[in-house]
Amino acid sequence: MTQARFKIVFNGELMPEVALETAQDNLARLFKSDRTRIKALFSGSPIAIKRDLQESEADQYLAALHRAGAKARKEPDLAASLSLVDTEDHRSGEAASDAASEMNCPKCGHRQAKAAACSACGIIIEKFVARQATTSHAAPASSPATTPYATPQAAVGEELPAFGELNVFTIDGRIGRLRYLAWSLVLMFACAGVMGVVAIAAGISEVFGGILGIAVLIGMLVVSVQIGVQRLHDIGWSGWLLLLNIVPIVNSVFWLLMLVVPGSQGANRFGSPPPANSTAVKILAGLFLALLLGSLLTLFLGGFAMLGLALSGMDPSILGTPGN
16 A cells, blocks of 8 residues: 655745744745745745655654744645556556545645646646656756745755854844853953054054054944844844944933843844853853943942032042142
8 A cells, every 4th residue: 555645735824923024034044045936935825835745754844844934734645646657556546536526636735526627726637747746756956946836946854053153243143142242342352452552553653553543443343333233133123223322312221222132032034043152251241241330330439429529518629639
């Protein structure tokens, strides 16, 4: 007896809490296809995106699609059991088919009364089955998919990357809250060291020192923007929101949001989640927070002391005049 075969059917439904754009991005990476063809899969009509699979293979395809955000389903593939060779199994299959009053379209799965053509998608069933049987055994390796309904060129069973790659000097990818603090602290330390070299150069030549200082400041700004954009990507926000940091008052609140709001669970439209934080990242992030809190405490105590002097009528300038 022939082993049951299955197909994967998709009608555009999404998994819970998955955005349409995120699912389309994931499927484009999964199928190694462009967004235009992937968008056609979300028309709302049932589409068989993979056929003639064993049950284990169908389960693997289904799991990969579910991880990508597409709520596909597994159905028996009746067309795969059809044969172009006149065998005993084939003849018995034909007898059973003749006894049935209804049939499923081998392309779209539409159930209808037995007919030569599908009333839903319009295909000639016999020709479609023959073409499927031919292309499944001798499909050209280099032939591109001409329709969005063609079998994916990539193996759908491929695992999506568990974690994204880390790269400071890019606006692609994602970083979490602690890594954002750690990278920012390293950037500040590096800038402080380079500015020491700039000061030495300015002592030799003011013009050269000024040019070098401007170059260092521009470089620091570019890298800080790249780090900030990656942090926004981790939340699921557009990197253009970083422009809010140039708006007075709003910038302070927005920077706190970048530190507080957690990243997206799992992959989002900007890629896979970042790797787990290393010990070095945790130490640097803690040092950044300690320095930040120390600076805020110093400012608070200084302001409180100045306020006390002002209320007592004492001239605050005497604090800076030793010997009086």
